[in-house]
Structure formats: structure tokens, C-alpha cells
Amino acid sequence: MKPTLLVLAAGMGSRYGGVKQIDGVGLHDECLLDFAAYDAKLCGYSNVVFIIRRDIEKDFRERLFDRIARNFDASYVFQEHDSLLTAEQLAASTGRTKPWGTIHAVMCAKDAVKGPFAVINSDDYYGRDAIKTLGGYLASVPNDSTEHAMVGYVLGNTMSRSGSVSRGVCTVKDGYLDTIVENLKIYYKDDGIVSLIDDKEMPMTGKEWVSMNLFGFTPKAFESFAEYWEKFIADNASSPKAEALLPVAAGEIISHGKGRIKFFTSTENWFGMTYPQDREIVKAEIAKKISSGYYPEYLWEK
Numbered sequence: 001m002k003p004t005l006l007v008l009a010a011g012m013g014s015r016y017g018g019v020k021q022i023d024g025v026g027l028h029d030e031c032l033l034d035f036a037a038y039d040a041k042l043c044g045y046s047n048v049v050f051i052i053r054r055d056i057e058k059d060f061r062e063r064l065f066d067r068i069a070r071n072f073d074a075s076y077v078f079q080e081h082d083s084l085l086t087a088e089q090l091a092a093s094t095g096r097t098k099p100w101g102t103i104h105a106v107m108c109a110k111d112a113v114k115g116p117f118a119v120i121n122s123d124d125y126y127g128r129d130a131i132k133t134l135g136g137y138l139a140s141v142p143n144d145s146t147e148h149a150m151v152g153y154v155l156g157n158t159m160s161r162s163g164s165v166s167r168g169v170c171t172v173k174d175g176y177l178d179t180i181v182e183n184l185k186i187y188y189k190d191d192g193i194v195s196l197i198d199d200k201e202m203p204m205t206g207k208e209w210v211s212m213n214l215f216g217f218t219p220k221a222f223e224s225f226a227e228y229w230e231k232f233i234a235d236n237a238s239s240p241k242a243e244a245l246l247p248v249a250a251g252e253i254i255s256h257g258k259g260r261i262k263f264f265t266s267t268e269n270w271f272g273m274t275y276p277q278d279r280e281i282v283k284a285e286i287a288k289k290i291s292s293g294y295y296p297e298y299l300w301e302k
Helices: 032-042 054-069 087-092 102-108 128-138 221-236 246-255 278-291
Strands: 004-008 047-052 074-078 117-121 147-154 165-173 176-189 192-197 200-204 209-217 260-266
Touching: 004 032, 004 102, 032 047, 032 054, 032 128, 032 278, 047 054, 047 102, 054 074, 102 221, 102 246, 117 128, 128 147, 128 209, 128 260, 147 246, 176 246, 176 260, 209 246, 209 260, 221 246, 246 260
Parallel strands: 004 047, 004 117, 047 074, 147 260
Antiparallel strands: 117 209, 147 209, 165 176, 165 209, 176 192, 192 200
8 A cells, every 4th residue: 555644734933933834935925835746746656635723724726735735645633722632631731832743743633644644844854765665664564553663863963053853863773762761852062962851961972873763654554643642642632842752752662562663764864944043044955956967947737
């Protein structure tokens, strides 16, 4: 079965200062997600499903979705504050404005996913080879398989000079993910890289393997995700900021003996839309790829 590309596009963009999911970066004002969808179509994915906030639907359709949907099988679902919450949990979370996190987003898309699926962030560039590798693997596994996958990147290739980044730091054993620990604040300091953990700066080599949320799952993973989500929301319904994170839930698949995650690697240099100053960097990188012939000047038929 051809896999689905599932796109996490409901973030608030607080550090970026706007709706970065639909900000123009291509030569003809294409969004970063245009290039991800184009790569997915080229690499044999069957369709793309976007997870968005309801308040950006109109702009999302006008700036991105309608164009992609004319050229690729595309749909979208909403991640809303009350999605998956009981009345009691909803009452406890009154006043919260921050989304519940990436695993909540994936759970909101459960009914839209019919087979194996790859997950990507809306604001990161992953490279076509990684999309192709993961898609080829997912096309080979049945829906009930507990053999999932991910693509890891070299930490030093995923850093931003504009500020800190959040990365899942991975250890690998026999070609499979062994552990993954979410480091929420990794940044350059002087000539090195450090991670801030419990208010202490821990030095990093820059050669660590990290997750960029490029995971591949079969529908079987939703069972583990549901268990993680139910525990999370029971403990954090009243929290204004706690987030249910996909790398944490992926790690629990392993630690709870519910499956394995095959670890593929990429040496691609990351670029993405985390901070306002990143936009010009992304535009320049995309322009280089078009100039080299990696992408056509016009991705889609009008």
C-alpha cells in the first residue's frame, strides 16, 4: 500500500511571529510545504493529509491547499482545543490557548489515515532522499505491523544560528532506535553546542543522531499513542503549557515493548522556519535547489 504523508501544520508559530506554514519562500511565493508535497508525490506517496487549526483554514486554502489539491490527493483535518477531551478535561483546561502537542495532532488525524503514514513538521525541510527512503519502507509493511521507522539527522546539520532548537536525541542499536530523549533547548555557545537540561548546560558534540519528527508508522501505532495520550491528559489537563510530544510517544512504543522503530539516516543539511530571520535563509536555499535543477521553477500546474 502506498503511504500517506501526514503534515503537522497546526502550530502557533510563536517564535516565528506569524503563520509560517503558509509563508511564501519559493520563486513564485510557494510555501515550504509545497516542496514537501511535491517530493511526496514524486516518491510514490498516495496522498497528503494536513493537520491545521480551524482559524487559519481560509488563509491555508488560499495560500497553499487549493493549489496542492489540484495536483495531488490532499485533505485536511482540524486540531482543536477540545478534540479528544472529555467534558471534565475540557473544564479543567479552561483558559489554555497553546495546542496540546504533536501526538494530539496525530491522534486528531486517526480517521483520515487508512494505512502506513509518514509524519513531518510543516516548518522543516527534510530532503527528498529521506522522504523517499521512508516511503519505500512504509510501502512494504502491512497495516498491523509493529515495525515502524524514522529518519535521523546529524545534530550539527540541524542547528539554527537564529536561536535554540528542540531535538529528540537518539541512540541506535542494531539498526533500530534504542532510546530517544527530547531536548527542548539546544543552541550554539561560543564555538560549541550545548543543551540546557534542568537549568544546566550540557555540552554536545554535534555528531549526535537526532529526530526531526520524520517518523513512519503503521496504523497499529495508534494503540500506543492512545495509551500515551490518555495518561498525558489525565495528568496535564489543567496545565497551560504541557505538550504531548510525538518523540516521547514513539519512545514509549519501544520502552513498553509495543514495537520497534527502524532507524534510517540522512546527512542532509536542515533548514526551516523557526525564527523570522530564517525566512530569507530558506528562500535562498530553495532558490539554489531550483537553480541546480533539483526542483522545477514551477512545481504545480495552475
